Amino acid sequence: MIKKQTYTLEEAKRKLEHFCAYQERCHKEVSQKLQDMHMIPKAMDIIIVHLIEHNFLNEERFAKAFVRGKFNIKKWGKRRLILELRKKDIAKANINTAINEINDEIYYKTLDELAEKRLSTLNESNRLKKKKKLIDYLLYRGWESHLVYEKANALIK
Template identity: 50%
Template structure:
């Protein structure tokens, strides 16, 4: 017969398996969820090891999926993706692995399309203000500053 604590651990493991199965998670998100479920800290490692062992939790898979998803869905640049992964306590190695999922040619094409679309969408008549708004938008999305400034120069010439 299970003691109450074993039953609650099994329930928690089941909840965490579900939590990790409907969306890819990193360790930090799992720990945060365990705290929100009021799971005692001394049980965290046991639960995390179970999730890793049963392939519910895999940070390399998370890094790859996170990187390609944010690039495709939100048009984020590598700087933003890298910073977001580091905020989730992923190692530099895993950040690199995630960023390597993004095809270089597609990355460049997406940047140019996004920069042109952003430039065209800004109705500001003052060129300096328009340049600032466009640069700010692209930099906030995490695109490389040298690319941004070079592209804005090119777009200004076309006006």
């Protein structure tokens, strides 16, 4: 039989402080970590309050960092970013704040670069199939459909 590791309240607090200091976390990730540590609900509440009071846990800061990272590195569009933040139970106000931090000029430039880069890798002779592949790729990445169709129609005539 495997013996479960048990933690005192102070040990769990320290462990979660390190967990949150290493990388921005959302409330859902912290709750899951505490459940994995087999903490009782009352202890979980105490630890989460402690983390919020000492600024280890800040959902708005998490949302901004998440959006910045996924947009800059993975080139996700706003729809995908919003969807992923909703999955993490982030408040709508925090999602909107984070999304509004994306500069529109950079957003459209990123879409242009992404579409052109993808188009250069498509080895499809049929114009319609090529357009569909480009559109599917951009929609999967979470770009708004009206922007995707405009871009595809502009690039593939």
